[in-house]
Amino acid sequence: MAHVSRARQKVAVTADLVILTIREGRLCVLLVERAGEPFAGSLALPGGFLRGAESLEDAAARELAEETGIAAAKLYLEQVGVYSEPGRDPRSPRTITCAFLAVAPDLPLPVPGSDARAADWYPVTEARATRLAFDHDRILGEAIEAARDKLQFTSLATAFCGEEFTIGELREVYEVVWDVELDRPNFHRKVTDADGFVVPTGGRRPATTGRPAAVYRAGPAELLIPPMMRPSATKL
Amino acid sequence: MAHVSRARQKVAVTADLVILTIREGRLCVLLVERAGEPFAGSLALPGGFLRGAESLEDAAARELAEETGIAAAKLYLEQVGVYSEPGRDPRSPRTITCAFLAVAPDLPLPVPGSDARAADWYPVTEARATRLAFDHDRILGEAIEAARDKLQFTSLATAFCGEEFTIGELREVYEVVWDVELDRPNFHRKVTDADGFVVPTGGRRPATTGRPAAVYRAGPAELLIPPMMRPSATKL
DNA sequence: GCAATAGTGTCTCTAAGACAGTATCAC
DNA sequence: GTGATACTGTCTTAGAGACACTATTGC
Structure with missing residues (x-):
């Protein structure tokens, strides 16, 4: 050499x-x-x-x-x-x-x-x-893919929300980042059941229309157990 | 500044x-x-x-x-x-x-x-x-943790095996890296059912004792669907 | 026969998804 | 009331884990 x-x-x-x-x-x-x-x-x-x-x-x-x-x-x-x-x-x-x-x-x-x-x-x-x-095209693509993966197994989604948020806002994060539509009732149960993902503040936030949503804060968990499975992942 | x-x-x-x-x-x-x-x-x-x-x-x-x-x-x-x-x-x-x-x-x-x-x-x-x-202590620790995580969601475990391997050898990889004991029957079914994880070669390998094991090769899948959940992960 | 490993069958439990139905707001 | 969103209940199905059981080898 x-x-x-x-x-x-x-x-x-x-x-x-x-x-x-x-x-x-x-x-x-x-x-x-x-x-x-x-x-x-x-x-x-x-x-x-x-x-x-x-x-x-x-x-x-x-x-x-x-x-x-x-x-x-x-x-x-x-x-x-x-x-x-x-x-x-x-x-x-x-x-x-x-x-x-x-x-x-x-x-x-x-x-x-x-x-x-x-x-x-x-x-x-x-x-x-x-x-x-x-090579920022490649970097951007790989970072977005990393973010999509992290939504599944970590509480990263709460980082997209403010200090306080509703389940509907959290669901929008998943829907927008994954570009999918999620079942509202099942999503609600899943995130409120997952250990330490979200904790209710007790407050309610009046919406422009419809029933006011309960307000949550990010919980202590960093890993989601059980994970939120990304629908498209099962198709690959 | x-x-x-x-x-x-x-x-x-x-x-x-x-x-x-x-x-x-x-x-x-x-x-x-x-x-x-x-x-x-x-x-x-x-x-x-x-x-x-x-x-x-x-x-x-x-x-x-x-x-x-x-x-x-x-x-x-x-x-x-x-x-x-x-x-x-x-x-x-x-x-x-x-x-x-x-x-x-x-x-x-x-x-x-x-x-x-x-x-x-x-x-x-x-x-x-x-x-x-x-700081190689830290690097080693983080790399091992990364490997443990990857076993769950990717076909990394086959990289520990040779070109051809038995299900028992693959199970040993998981048991050694995760430091757990896994149920043999359930493990067998799980890896053979997972899409594209392992493919049988048709051969059999006589063991030192017991029934000869079927021989497998790594399949085309890189992502495991469904994932192999790590037992300790649910306890954290 | 025994001991060991390989592999199958079956049961239970949990979690996911589909979706009906109820609650609470603005209008 | 309508229409919107928030939530709850229930059913079905898939996968995880426990474990009984069978299969095939060396001794």
Whole structure:
């Protein structure tokens, strides 16, 4: 093997964020319009380079705060993969990125990022039909698939809701992220029976129409037992 | 923010491998004894620095071949996480590692690594009771937990077996990795019923004692439907 | 015959899905 | 009242687990 290829390279490392939320009944992702080259004018996932003495988790949380103004401590934030194909970033053949999945409740429009990029929510159907910068198409696709899987086995769905929510709002999360329709009575029983998934606050929330719904908070459980099985999974 | 902390750092990147197998009824992991500082003499996960134009997956496959002599194409190999805490490697405060989980059938003792480190299999019970180099304790623990989860929902268990195996051997994989005892009749029915998990070859394998077992090969399914539920999961 | 493993049959229990029916609101 | 949503009850079916039972080998 050639000597040069055995060298311990130093590489640039970024943390990129797939921030998902539900707005107007659609699954949306936060994208920024790139100001500079490469891919100027293209949409891209928010993210940035790893700085001084911080971990990738710190960097992801910092970027999240900069792009959305949300304190990352309040949010679900998790690694979903590392992307290291040589040449994936034309600036330098050796830039690798660690992708994070973040899930937020419906938020006010993001504040303009501190680096003056236009950030906005895009329905994932649109985002996936668009050519994103770098390999962000692939990252977005894999992060969404990870989120879909996590809904089955973890209480991730509550991260899409605010502090308090109704069973109907929680059901909408599953329906929107999985793009399916769920049986309302069965869903209600399932989530209220699952141990530690949701806990009633005692309050009720008057709806625009119909009987007011009981209000719940996220419970202590992180793993769902039994899991919420995704209907399409049985068909594959 | 101070100027220095905003700089785009270049960092060293390694790929570390958690290579699991089953030997003599115990879950084992391949560890190497470190020859040089830091942590000289300590046990560590095999791994190495990212080189020229290769991805982390390439680097992991290359290290796997060097340490075990197995072509990585034949093996299950998957990212399980990135570890980037500043200071996790005393050589340089900025060395991050991407951990890979690999699963191998019972193999001949590994060939001495090309970098002349002593590599050997260790039962994970021993490995977890030992202080490994760097943050490899944590990486090993998280990789094993990932493997345990994957047994439930994917056909990963077949990767622990050879090309051909019996249902009893497959059951031993679950029993050893999960450290539980499973009901033989129910296990047999479950795996033979699950769609595309195992396919009979038609052969039979005479055992040391008892009725000869039918021989199976891994089926095309990657996802198990229905999943194999881990008994302890319901207790948590 | 005995001991061991492989595999089948059957029962019970739990959970999922279908869906009828009741409760409570706005109008 | 209608119409909407929230919830409850009940039936059927599928899968999990317990375990009795049969099958096939070496000794």
